[in-house]
Amino acid sequence: NTLDAYWDDDAHRYARMNARFGRNGETPRQDMSSIVTGPILECLNANFCNAWKHNAKVDLLTKRKPLAARLKVRPDFGIPVMAQITRTQSQESKQDIKSLYLQVACNATKFIYIENQYFRWEPLAKKIKEAAAKQVAWGRDPGKHGSIYLFVVTNSSDDGMGVGTVSTYKMLDSLGRANLMSGMAKEHQDIQQQHDVMSAVNELAIARMSSGTDAAARQKAAQKKLDDARQGRNGPLTPKDIPGLKIHICTLVAPDSPGDNWMPVYIHSKIMIIDDVFLTHGSANINTRSMEVDSELNICHERMDVTQPLRRRLWNIHTKGIKDGASDSPEDAFMAWKKTIDQNARNQKSGLPPIASLIGFSRTSTLKSQLD
Template sequence: MSSSDPNALKTHQAATTPTARSSPSVQASRQWFLSDGRPASDSHPVRKGSIHTYVCGQEAFQAIAADIEAAHKSIELICWGFDPAMALDRSKPRRPESPWTSGETYGALLERKAAQGVQVRLLVWYNDAGSCVQNNLVGYAQPAYDHYPGGVVAETWAERNRGRIGAAYPLAEQRQDYCTLWWRRATKGHIGNLEVRCRDGVKDAVKASLADEADKPSSEGGQLKGWFDEQKLVEAYATHHQKPILIDFDHNEGATAVGYIMGLNSVTDYWDTSQHEFDSPLREPSGATAADLSKAQEAGALVDAVLPTALRLGLPISRRPYRDYAARLTGEVLVDVNLNFVRAWDRARRLPELKGDGGNSISKVSPPVVENLAGMDPQTKVPRSALSGRRAAPAKLMAACNAKGPIVPLQVLRTQPEEPYADGQTRQAFDKSIKRAYFHATGEARNYLYLENQYFFYEEWARHLKAARLSFLNGVQTAPAASSEARMLHLIVVTPQPENVGMVPRTYDTLKSLGEANSMRNQHEKIEKELQSQKTKFLKFIGPSDIAQSAQKIQAPTHKVDGELVQDGKDLALKVIVCKLATANRASPKALGAARDIYIHSKLMLIDDEYLLLGSANMNQRSMAADSEICVATSHQDHARELRRTIWGQLSGQTINGGAGTPQEVADAFKNFSKLAAGNFDLIRAGKAITGHLVKFVDERVASDRVG
């Protein structure tokens, strides 16, 4: 995409509007959805339904548990990762079989519903190497012990220590063993009505999708001791990153069907409250060891700074705070959630059987139920009857919407290199509708653009935003009368420090493109010194590194006194603030520090109280072109406005919420956010308690290579 062409993706529908000579002005509404139904998008039509957005895992997982409990016929889950030992609803008492958490575990819940006759289908991402690194299937695949570097878990802790357990059975090992035994039963077909399938990225499809990108992954340098460069990591290790849930789609003609699209992974790390307490037993114990932290740091990972201190002092501490969102959906929008599941399920394979004796000496579970394999293919263990016929909308699908709030327009969007995209203007071999929606909606922003995302390293998007602003402002200047829409746009970005040092360069590029290079001053100075060194006689024949060359190409804007960005001498009517999140330590600040970073796993965009997009997609090239992703968008103003007020209030300690979202209220909120974030940054350095969670984004690390 050229930075001079803000509509290179051709997502806008052209319209001709007649005007009178005496009054040549016109009022027009903004097109938020792709194709907007004119002509209808073949792949992603705008449908009707209801939406409720949950903030953080406590609310979302509790709602999911209730909907699973109410399931009559089917429970279908697509997961990047699955943790059988996590509890969804932690308001329930602790159980003897799972002393590490409160409430019933996810594995036990699904097993119990399957025993009631509900068909449970679980589709996970699995790669024999990637899953060991990510530990996304807890208890199934991970680098379990020093002498066993990877692959599937061959034996439980109890089996390795048979006869020597006694009273010394570490809680972390009990938890891990619980997961391993669950996976054994599930993959061997010992849980009736529960089937687990897996899928992995298709390299050729991913390469074709990436070939369409303006900025290609780099083949220079390499993380992990030079074994993997960015290009290889993205092309060969694409993941299936979706996390939708669909319940009772065709039960009673869809009258009680419900679904979820979210960023939350089904792993216990992602459970947290919206208060993000510094330490909370409900988040489960950290379980990290000094050796774990050392290995993570060697691999370039950013370690929760509180953990090393807690380990050194022998202080127990919970897993770190996490922030994310989930959307509960009902109505005909579930047709597209269903199609996404059916297509993926029908081409997936059975998750390989986890070997072992499968003894029940560890977790107290009901006796295993042997699955009836009469309808299974003996070679693949995949049912002969696939789900491909389940495509039509059940007759009563809208019935579940009646008591769930207003009926609103909704659009399901995806990144799926293995499946085509089609609408009235475009036909492609790969689905990039999430990227198209992000770029399209960004160009429509006039008042504020709020991004909360786990990653923020997609510089192509930053170029697009600037080009869209210039195009819009040029149009305003040529209009016969000034447009009331020609106001300042306030971009608020909330993102964590990159989780791996290899992600620093792309993050720096994106921030530099938005005039925020000083947020990563050390990386900026390293690149500038390298570029200057090429001018010396001694080093002039040594070309700059790929990272420096990439950064050199970026056209960084300058700032006016009031913070407005100026690109190539032209005002952008754009102001930017970049923040991270932290939570105050009000219990023991002297021992563990004044604050603890909140890990932002969110994938949310809000624009002007008129558009909401959330789901599984990050603001990086992986999510826009390589990994499979799914999001949902709506243009319902009341929903977007209330969510914005809730979020801004939470992050500011209820001191700022933007009110009704008028231009003046947004401008005031932006200014106050900037003051709050800068003030909290200084308070943390002074060892004092902060207000709310917003903190000025600063990353002082320096990177010499990249990860994708």
């Protein structure tokens, strides 16, 4: 990519570089690219050529078709894999990427890792919860067999989230993490509590007009309901547990940020990893547009000897190599991430530099946008 913002490396340094020497964008940028060789290039080319023919009325496919037989896998570029192209192409009613995400979420037994620019497509949250609930219903005991662990790295800044704060809130709320967007969560809580108080007031008024042997008991119950509703006002925002599912929602900062100015890392990746085996990456974000409307292209495969090293590398970047930060044990990694998130929260509050790039997702703004 020729854009200055993309010329970053794994260090995600705070300092902006001269364009000849490194990242020259406003902030560091987390992304992933890949080299693709072999017959799958014919599929990539066909997708491009068909779109070009549709829009530019130029047939490139016929001219290029004889080249397909010359497309060979290049083992010197990495381990050969059996890969598949998935697309979102609304002109052809293709929503393969949508189907892919909803299917593989059901296959997770250990962990799901999502690193994406956006995290705001609620059907995926529902499918992940459904998968965890089914496994618990089928006899999986989280205390004995462990939970499914969901690790998410996404943007929380205005620039990073863009125009989808409402759908992001709905996504987090569905996963029991509305508290991470405390501004919007507080507004929602206030509206709900006002409704609860008014409902309790009306119920008490009706109870006071009642007669009969149980009138006093009904009045007492209605009064308690009103008292509870009033006490619930201004209560703390807390996460909600989901049986069989443990969740970290995170974002990134430049790990060498000064204590008084933690710089966000712009997350541009579009990656999902399941159980260190399945991997999909490409252009699709976790949002409705990428799943149903825009033109998107992803590649997926199931090769542990490719997927696991990638996941380890990513987690080591984010946790700065701390003990168990990239562990093959989801439980150990989850605990290491929690320690990192908690320590970074304390450091930020105290005006100290971060210990690693990984921090907890947090957004206090009440700004609402729902164009996506």
